[in-house]
Amino acid sequence: MTDYLVAALVLLGVLVLGAVGLMVPRLRRPPRPPARPAPPVEEPQRPTGVIVAEPPPARAPDVVTPEVAAPEVVVPEVIEPEVLERPEVVLPPVIERPEPTAGRLVRLRARLSRSQNVFGKGLLGLLSRDHLDEDAWEEIEDSLITADVGVEATREIVDRLRERTRVLGTRTASGLRALLAEELVSALSPELDRSLRTTGATGNPAVILVVGVNGAGKTTTCGKIARVLVADGRSVLLGAADTFRAAAADQLATWGGRVGAEVVRGPEGADPASVAFDAVRRGIDVGVDTVLVDTAGRLQNKIGLMDELGKVKRVVEKHGPVDETLLVLDATTGQNGLEQARVFTEVVDVTGVVLTKLDGTAKGGIVIAVQRKLGIPVKLVGLGEGPDDLAPFDPVQFVDALLGVEPLGTDA
Numbered sequence: 001m002t003d004y005l006v007a008a009l010v011l012l013g014v015l016v017l018g019a020v021g022l023m024v025p026r027l028r029r030p031p032r033p034p035a036r037p038a039p040p041v042e043e044p045q046r047p048t049g050v051i052v053a054e055p056p057p058a059r060a061p062d063v064v065t066p067e068v069a070a071p072e073v074v075v076p077e078v079i080e081p082e083v084l085e086r087p088e089v090v091l092p093p094v095i096e097r098p099e100p101t102a103g104r105l106v107r108l109r110a111r112l113s114r115s116q117n118v119f120g121k122g123l124l125g126l127l128s129r130d131h132l133d134e135d136a137w138e139e140i141e142d143s144l145i146t147a148d149v150g151v152e153a154t155r156e157i158v159d160r161l162r163e164r165t166r167v168l169g170t171r172t173a174s175g176l177r178a179l180l181a182e183e184l185v186s187a188l189s190p191e192l193d194r195s196l197r198t199t200g201a202t203g204n205p206a207v208i209l210v211v212g213v214n215g216a217g218k219t220t221t222c223g224k225i226a227r228v229l230v231a232d233g234r235s236v237l238l239g240a241a242d243t244f245r246a247a248a249a250d251q252l253a254t255w256g257g258r259v260g261a262e263v264v265r266g267p268e269g270a271d272p273a274s275v276a277f278d279a280v281r282r283g284i285d286v287g288v289d290t291v292l293v294d295t296a297g298r299l300q301n302k303i304g305l306m307d308e309l310g311k312v313k314r315v316v317e318k319h320g321p322v323d324e325t326l327l328v329l330d331a332t333t334g335q336n337g338l339e340q341a342r343v344f345t346e347v348v349d350v351t352g353v354v355l356t357k358l359d360g361t362a363k364g365g366i367v368i369a370v371q372r373k374l375g376i377p378v379k380l381v382g383l384g385e386g387p388d389d390l391a392p393f394d395p396v397q398f399v400d401a402l403l404g405v406e407p408l409g410t411d412a
């Protein structure tokens with residue numbers, strides 16, 4: 001019995017020890033790293049170190065989304081502008097309605113502000129001094145010469161002013177202003193015919209040839225004249241005979257498109273005379289009122305180019321006489337422009353001058369000098385880069401604008 005008891009106790013002890021042995025290792029086992037298996041799975045998926053800084057839950061969608069979304073977003077963004085850039089596909093041509101030409105010079109008078117400082121403020125200031133002594137008259141003379149009126153014309157203007165103020169005893173500012181205005185108008189030869197011949201004599205279109213040196217504003221002036229004519233109810237065709245500068249034909253086409261005028265152009269580098277010829281022939285065929293031919297800018301000292309200009313005129317004249325040859329002069333070139341003008345008049349029969357960029361100079365007196373030197377009327381003046389910044393030249397309105405006083409009987 002005792003043996004059985006001992007054996008039972010031993011067995012119990014073994015069982016207890018066994019149970020404890022089983023429990024202790026379990027309690028000592030380091031904590032299971034439940035989070036670790038996840039990072040080792042994600043790490044190989046990370047394409048760059050930059051993304052590591054991002055929070056894991058957001059990472060996967062952030063990486064995927066741009067890759068998937070990019071083509072969807074970019075494709076329409078790229079295609080849409082291309083479609084819009086094809087005006088023939090998407091945009092119907094919009095024909096503009098140019099401003100009426102009547103009273104333009106008055107409306108654009110503020111553009112002469114630089115010249116107004118010389119004439120209006122400068123000269124009128126000098127003239128309204130209490131005592132007009134020799135020094136004062138010399139200053140008046142200097143102002144006119146600085147404004148590019150020219151030495152000869154200045155002497156004449158000042159001599160006549162001195163004489164008349166002495167004889168008339170004029171002393172008031174308004175009286176002196178009126179005398180100065182009269183002298184300036186008279187120096188601008190108001191009797192000259194400044195009308196543009198825009199209707200052909202024989203039932204054919206009138207042909208207007210536009211010539212001048214590079215950058216004077218020929219193409220721009222062609223476009224502006226087309227607008228003036230269209231505004232006055234005429235039909236116009238433009239000839240892009242400036243085949244020398246590739247962009248000139250495009251520029252002219254843009255001007256034409258804005259007022260619905262057809263443009264005849266040749267391939268780049270084509271013979272300008274043949275393009276001009278084709279333009280006039282087309283104008284005759286479709287029966288427009290006026291064909292305006294833009295020519296390449298040429299330096300007056302390049303004999304070959306000037307000869308080419310003569311050829312353009314001769315070839316065009318196979319269809320009939322050229323009605324107007326307009327010489328475009330840049331007013332900011334001052335007295336240099338006069339030498340250019342003189343050479344052009346020797347090659348082609350210039351019938352009128354367009355003085356551009358009068359808005360950019362204090363030397364509005366160049367109008368007087370140009371007319372005196374050439375004996376050719378200034379017919380149009382450019383007063384800005386805007387499409388309607390071209391005005392028929394009128395001496396009285398011009399002088400009023402220069403002197404900065406509202407002319408009577410205008411709606412300005």
Ligand SMILES: Nc1nc2c(ncn2[C@@H]2O[C@H](COP(=O)(O)OP(=O)(O)OP(=O)(O)O)[C@@H](O)[C@H]2O)c(=O)[nH]1
Pocket residue numbers: 212213214215216217218219220221242245248296297298356357358359360381382383384385389
């Ligand atoms: N401020 C001002 N700029 C003008 C005027 N007329 C023309 N321009 C500018 O003068 C620059 C030259 O004009 P274009 O018409 O290209 O001259 P272009 O004589 O045809 O030039 P080429 O073809 O190179 O001989 C352009 O930037 C015009 O906008 C004007 O009256 N005032």
